Amino acid sequence: MSGRARLALAAMAATLCAGCALLPLVDPVTWLFQAALLLALVTAVGALARRVPLARPLTVAAQALAAVLLLTAVFARGQALAGLLPGPDAVTALVELAQDGARDVGRYAIPAPVTPGIKLLLVSGVLLIGLVVDALAVTYRSAAPAGLPLLALYSVAAGLSQGGSGWLWFLVAAAGYLLLLLAEGRDRLSQWGRVFGGPPARRPGDSDGGRIRVRAGRRIGVLSLGIALLVPAALPSLSGGLLGPAPGGAGPGGGGGTISAVNPLVSLQDSLNQPEDREVLNYRTTAADTREMYLRIVALDQFDGTAWKPSERTVTDVPAELPRPPGLSSDVSVTRINTSISTAPWYAQNWLPLPYPADKVDLPGRWRFEPEGRTLVGDRGQNTHGLQYQVESLQVRPTAHQLATAPPPPAALRQEYTKVPDSLPAIVGTTARQVTRGARTAYDKAVKLQDWFALYGGFSYNTEVRAGSGSEAIARFLADKEGFCVHFSFSMAAMARTLGIPARVAVGFTPGTRQPDGTTSVGLKDAHAWPELYFQGVGWTRFEPTPSRGSVPDYAYPDPAQSTSTGGPDRAPAPSELPATGPSAAPSCAPGEQRTASGCAAGVSISTTAPPGGGPAPWALALIALAALVFVTLSTVPLLWRSRARARRLAGAPGSEPTAHTLAVWQELLDTGWDYGIVPDEALTPRSAAARIIRIGELQPDAADAARRVATAVEQALYAPQPAPPDGLAADVRLVHAGLRDGAPRALRLRARFAPRSAARLRWAGASRWSALRRRCRNSRPATTARRLATTLRTTGWRRNERA
Numbered sequence: 001m002s003g004r005a006r007l008a009l010a011a012m013a014a015t016l017c018a019g020c021a022l023l024p025l026v027d028p029v030t031w032l033f034q035a036a037l038l039l040a041l042v043t044a045v046g047a048l049a050r051r052v053p054l055a056r057p058l059t060v061a062a063q064a065l066a067a068v069l070l071l072t073a074v075f076a077r078g079q080a081l082a083g084l085l086p087g088p089d090a091v092t093a094l095v096e097l098a099q100d101g102a103r104d105v106g107r108y109a110i111p112a113p114v115t116p117g118i119k120l121l122l123v124s125g126v127l128l129i130g131l132v133v134d135a136l137a138v139t140y141r142s143a144a145p146a147g148l149p150l151l152a153l154y155s156v157a158a159g160l161s162q163g164g165s166g167w168l169w170f171l172v173a174a175a176g177y178l179l180l181l182l183a184e185g186r187d188r189l190s191q192w193g194r195v196f197g198g199p200p201a202r203r204p205g206d207s208d209g210g211r212i213r214v215r216a217g218r219r220i221g222v223l224s225l226g227i228a229l230l231v232p233a234a235l236p237s238l239s240g241g242l243l244g245p246a247p248g249g250a251g252p253g254g255g256g257g258t259i260s261a262v263n264p265l266v267s268l269q270d271s272l273n274q275p276e277d278r279e280v281l282n283y284r285t286t287a288a289d290t291r292e293m294y295l296r297i298v299a300l301d302q303f304d305g306t307a308w309k310p311s312e313r314t315v316t317d318v319p320a321e322l323p324r325p326p327g328l329s330s331d332v333s334v335t336r337i338n339t340s341i342s343t344a345p346w347y348a349q350n351w352l353p354l355p356y357p358a359d360k361v362d363l364p365g366r367w368r369f370e371p372e373g374r375t376l377v378g379d380r381g382q383n384t385h386g387l388q389y390q391v392e393s394l395q396v397r398p399t400a401h402q403l404a405t406a407p408p409p410p411a412a413l414r415q416e417y418t419k420v421p422d423s424l425p426a427i428v429g430t431t432a433r434q435v436t437r438g439a440r441t442a443y444d445k446a447v448k449l450q451d452w453f454a455l456y457g458g459f460s461y462n463t464e465v466r467a468g469s470g471s472e473a474i475a476r477f478l479a480d481k482e483g484f485c486v487h488f489s490f491s492m493a494a495m496a497r498t499l500g501i502p503a504r505v506a507v508g509f510t511p512g513t514r515q516p517d518g519t520t521s522v523g524l525k526d527a528h529a530w531p532e533l534y535f536q537g538v539g540w541t542r543f544e545p546t547p548s549r550g551s552v553p554d555y556a557y558p559d560p561a562q563s564t565s566t567g568g569p570d571r572a573p574a575p576s577e578l579p580a581t582g583p584s585a586a587p588s589c590a591p592g593e594q595r596t597a598s599g600c601a602a603g604v605s606i607s608t609t610a611p612p613g614g615g616p617a618p619w620a621l622a623l624i625a626l627a628a629l630v631f632v633t634l635s636t637v638p639l640l641w642r643s644r645a646r647a648r649r650l651a652g653a654p655g656s657e658p659t660a661h662t663l664a665v666w667q668e669l670l671d672t673g674w675d676y677g678i679v680p681d682e683a684l685t686p687r688s689a690a691a692r693i694i695r696i697g698e699l700q701p702d703a704a705d706a707a708r709r710v711a712t713a714v715e716q717a718l719y720a721p722q723p724a725p726p727d728g729l730a731a732d733v734r735l736v737h738a739g740l741r742d743g744a745p746r747a748l749r750l751r752a753r754f755a756p757r758s759a760a761r762l763r764w765a766g767a768s769r770w771s772a773l774r775r776r777c778r779n780s781r782p783a784t785t786a787r788r789l790a791t792t793l794r795t796t797g798w799r800r801n802e803r804a
Contacts, residue, residue: 003186004138005047010183011137011146012043015130017176018150021157021169022122026114034119035126038070042127046134060135067127075120094120113276129153133180143184147177277523280347280509281384284519285339291551292395293339293511294542295353295522299373299532301504303497305421305471308490308505315368315377318361323371325357325394327409327539332402335395341388348385350378353508353522355393357539363389398538398555403443406535409502417502417534420494425475432495442501446533446543447556449492453545454552455677455696456748457481458757459488461548488546489529502534506542510550548681548692638759642675650730658725662717665729669710669736671758673697676740676748679757686711686718693736703739706732 016036023029045066049059072086075097079089086094101117112118129149137143154173287293300308328334339355352367357374361367365387366379378384408414420429435452436445453459463484474494477487489505496503507529512522528550532540544550649668652661670680673693684692690711694704710732716723741749751757 003183004050006186007143007180007183008043008047008134008138010180011134011143012039012130014137014146014150014176014180015039015126015133015153017179018129018153018173019126020172021154022126024169025157026112026118026122028114031114031119031122032126034074035123038067038074038123038127039130041070042067042131043134046138050139056139059139060131063131063134067131071120071124071127074123075116098124125153125156137180137184141184143180146180150177277525278346279344279521279523280526281341281343281353282512282515282519282521283339283341285337287335287337287339287395290511290514290520292553293355293520294506294508294528294530294550295341295511296356296375296506296508297351297353298375298508299504299506299540301373301417303419303421303494305423308493310373313370313372315370318367318369318376321360322358322369322374325374325396325539326413327534327536328357328396329537332538333397335397337393337395339391339393341391343384343387345386348383350383352376352378352384352387352389354391356506356542357396358391358393360392361389362391363387396538396541398535398541400443400555400557403535403538403541403555404441406441406443406537409534409536413534414500414502417504418497418500420497421471423471424494424498425471427475427478428471428491428494429498431478432498435495436499442499442533443535445499446496446501449495450543450545450552450556453488453492454547458677459483459547460679461546461681485529485546485549489531492543492545493531493533496531496533504532504540506530506532547679548684552695638756638762639754641762642671642756642759645671650733659717659723662713662723662726662729665726665733666710666714669693669707669733671756671761672733672737672740674758675752675756676744677757686714693740697740698743699736699739700743703736706735706739710736 016032016039019032019035023032042063046059046063049062053059054062068086069084071094072080072090073084076086076090076093077083079087079093081087081090097117097120099117101115101119101121104112104115104118105121114122129152132149133146136146136149150173154170157169281295283293283295285293298310300310302309302311336359337355341353343353352361352363352375354361354374354376361376363376366382367376368379369376432449435457436448439445439448459481461484462482465480465483465487473487474491477483477491493503493505509522509526510528512520512526514520528546530550531543531545533543534540541555542553543556544552646668649664652664666686670689673696674680676697678693678696681689681692687708690707693699694707699707710729713724713726713729717726741752744752
């Protein structure tokens with residue numbers, strides 16, 4: 001094998017070694033084999049071009065053309081000319097696929113699935129780097145500068161990777177680069193001819209001087225690689241994401257150091273949008289009830305109008321016993337629990353998940369303690385990678401009465417945690433005051449805010465909405481009423497601060513799912529954010545405004561016997577029920593009088609063009625009557641459609657299958673809950689959805705049993721080999737409907753009857769039919785019809801001439 005051929009193989013191997021750093025980013029890793037095959041073909045094209053030989057620029061151009069043709073054949077074969085040539089359609093398809101890949105990169109957390117767009121980015125990136133390396137090292141015979149594109153490829157992978165084995169991929173990439181340098185050295189050495197000072201009888205390739213130079217090159221390479229590995233390990237590392245890997249953010253050693261701010265929005269949204277719910281950690285606890293086992297990572301207590309983030313605070317060594325939580329008095333009931341936590345090997349970030357408030361933590365490694373937020377942060381690269389630790393914590397169980405009668409917080413704490421930026425839109429504070437109208441205590445206001453977001457405000461949970469956490473994002477969320485936990489928690493905390501209630505946002509995980517072996521598993525989709533409000537005597541207290549997520553704490557249900565709220569509705573009003581911000585309408589005056597600032601005064605008649613008989617013209621009366629008729633008709637459409645849909649679903653179509661009838665009844669149950677503010681969650685199982693309706697709707701035992709029976713029938717219809725015939729499901733749904741109606745406030749009952757939320761399905765069906773009608777109209781345009789008519793006439797005339 002010639003020296004140039006060895007150099008080309010070394011360039012390809014170096015590129016693939018650097019590309020291995022991309023392996024932790026996606027799953028599976030089969031894309032690398034496809035990239036290796038395409039790179040081998042491009043390398044072969046370069047070898048043939050150099051053997052012809054072609055000029056150096058033409059050689060690089062031939063390889064680039066081969067790369068484009070190969071990418072077109074692999075990723076846009078259906079749109080390419082002859083399956084290979086990149087025509088306009090193929091170029092458009094490749095551009096769209098690359099855009100999809102860029103969106104997928106921002107959407108998924110690591111390791112991301114290998115979607116077609118991501119595969120295109122990976123394969124084309126490796127192919128491009130391989131082409132540049134081959135051109136520099138082989139075509140232009142300069143291997144040293146080829147390390148720059150290899151370094152760029154590794155740097156992109158290292159900057160995105162969430163694994164704790166970055167040194168391993170650096171070692172692989174560096175070994176590939178050294179292999180390339182060694183191949184170039186051997187190629188140059190073989191062209192030196194006779195080595196100076198060597199015996200004349202020996203060939204240059206077999207001389208001791210040649211072997212000495214090769215051995216010296218290897219030693220230099222090993223020494224350089226060792227220095228490259230050791231120096232970065234001794235230097236401070238960069239901070240990373242909140243839910244992804246993050247090296248230590250604390251200062252080195254001693255009792256000082258600070259932690260810097262992080263923004264959890266993107267990482268949290270990526271975790272919730274993962275197609276696979278990978279396990280982050282699991283734990284075993286002595287707590288009898290795990291509903292309150294929220295695992296808290298960090299508290300975001302600073303809101304500057306752009307984002308919520310943690311303040312930069314001093315960290316100290318982790319004490320043997322953590323200080324008592326601020327504001328917690330001895331009158332509040334607490335239960336001490338012990339929890340053993342194990343994190344997944346791939347989960348690596350420098351904030352430690354802990355139940356709040358932790359009292360004692362036993363864990364290995366270098367960790368620092370931030371007293372204000374009661375969080376633990378890794379020091380000098382320490383993270384949660386494959387960690388096992390023990391936590392002793394308190395389950396604080398205040399009563400609604402203790403929260404309602406809490407004294408005012410300290411002035412310094414109130415001043416710090418009620419700050420809102422000047423850029424906060426006025427609608428945030430106005431809406432907060434309107435929602436909490438009639439509430440006299442901070443606790444009553446907090447509960448009203450929570451219920452408005454979770455139950456009665458018309459909000460829906462959606463992780464696909466545009467991210468944002470600043471002032472404008474909060475205002476947009478209050479208008480669109482669609483978002484995920486970050487939007488709900490950030491908005492409630494901001495609104496609470498405008499009401500003078502100290503508030504912050506906690507980020508972490510919900511309690512997870514109980515396993516048969518007694519442990520509890522916490523996955524990526526359990527990532528969550530929730531507001532914490534401060535009450536003197538209790539401390540920082542969790543609330544849950546996000547619908548269909550987590551659990552509402554027991555103390556967030558007001559005790560009617562102890563309620564201090566007077567004059568307000570039992571539940572927070574819907575936006576349409578909120579009072580206008582302007583002055584109220586004045587009382588009407590007697591006929592012939594006008595309303596003035598001082599009262600009613602005699603009116604002054606103004607001549608009009610009305611008929612002599614007085615009153616409006618007949619055509620005006622007809623228009624008014626028609627407008628009234630249209631208004632009444634449109635306002636009754638949701639009521640009529642809902643009644644018809646309910647009757648059709650519960651009665652069942654004649655001759656329909658039992659499974660279809662069961663699913664129709666289940667749909668009616670979900671829509672009934674939706675009418676009463678319980679938005680359906682398609683991600684829940686039937687049993688979980690029924691439990692959610694029972695919990696939020698506060699159903700009585702009979703209605704709750706009916707909901708469970710319907711859920712069981714649905715599971716049998718979907719999964720049982722021979723499902724039992726449905727019996728009495730319609731009656732069960734009616735019983736659940738009655739239970740929701742009896743437990744709802746009067747305003748909500750009227751809303752559910754005359755303006756049901758589930759009537760949105762009617763709007764969706766109308767939009768779908770309108771889209772279908774537009775497509776039919778585009779396919780049958782007048783020009784198309786005229787052409788068809790002309791063709792028919794020509795065909796008919798030709799046939800008549802033939803017969804003649």
